[in-house]
Amino acid sequence: MLGTIDYSVIVPAYKEASNLRPLVTRIFSSLNRIDSPVPAGQVEIIVVDDNSRDGSVEVVQALQQEGFNVRIIVRTTERGLSSAVVRGFQEAQGDNMLCMDADLQHPPEYVPQMLAAMSPSKLFVLGTRYGGGAGAIDEGWPLHRRIISSGARLLALPLTSASDPMSGFFGIRKEAFLKARNLNTNGFKIALELLVKAQVHSNAIAEVPFAFGLRTAGESKLDSKVMRLYIEQLLELYWYTYNGLIAFAVLLFLVLVFVLWRYLTASSEPMVTTAVQGGHHGQ
């Protein structure tokens, strides 16, 4: 019999049939270890699949029959990583919700620690490839991915103090998730979106350093469209965070331009020395 579900693991998945069995079994064997800080019976896994039709549903059904608390939501009218994660959070029974990739790049063995890191005072947990002096990116990660990742991280610095807001391995407490309004669910960077719009303060973020693994099956869906969406998302978040400041800076700039223009036009006008000569005004 199932007890109360306090923890939900949300897995966005698109064409990940071959990764789902190792993912689910490895998560539950970590939770079943004697030293796990979280009991396996309090955890559910929700896979949010965008109609992959690659056998993912059958894999999950087989796992259910074997007794694993996992279910799959198949979306047929929507697509996209971030919106899949939000859907999973909306369906979650647990107050502590973790998001992770299906492709085993987020090590399932970190799940108990990540789940246990959330509490009423730690509303957000971030699996970080950069925090805690871990230098945690796998040696084999391609150079172009490292450059893109560093650039993306730099651009997010004015928005959050979190060391790896690009991470797809993160958790949020339900009460914080429910505070976030007008989420932009285009693209991949839902952790950053939630950090900003759920107004998570830096002291409410727990960071767990981890080594980002290499994909062994399936393909990455990160492409130039995802990068364009990220830039759009950043502009919106800058505006969301600094709208007052930005409006003030624009106003100040316009006033300065106006003053400068007045000064330049005034100093370039010919000096008119009007000697009032008395006499009559002609008609």
Ligand SMILES: Nc1nc2c(ncn2[C@@H]2O[C@H](COP(=O)(O)OP(=O)(O)O[C@H]3O[C@H](CO)[C@@H](O)[C@H](O)[C@@H]3O)[C@@H](O)[C@H]2O)c(=O)[nH]1
């Ligand atoms: N449902 C659904 N899932 C998706 C979609 N696109 C991707 N996914 C799932 O989302 C997870 C991450 O997708 P990948 O395509 O493997 O992403 P990545 O390039 O490895 O990027 C990962 O690392 C980045 C850090 O560099 C993260 O920023 C990113 O969120 C993700 O975790 C995988 O489980 C994948 O199946 C989609 O449109 N719909």
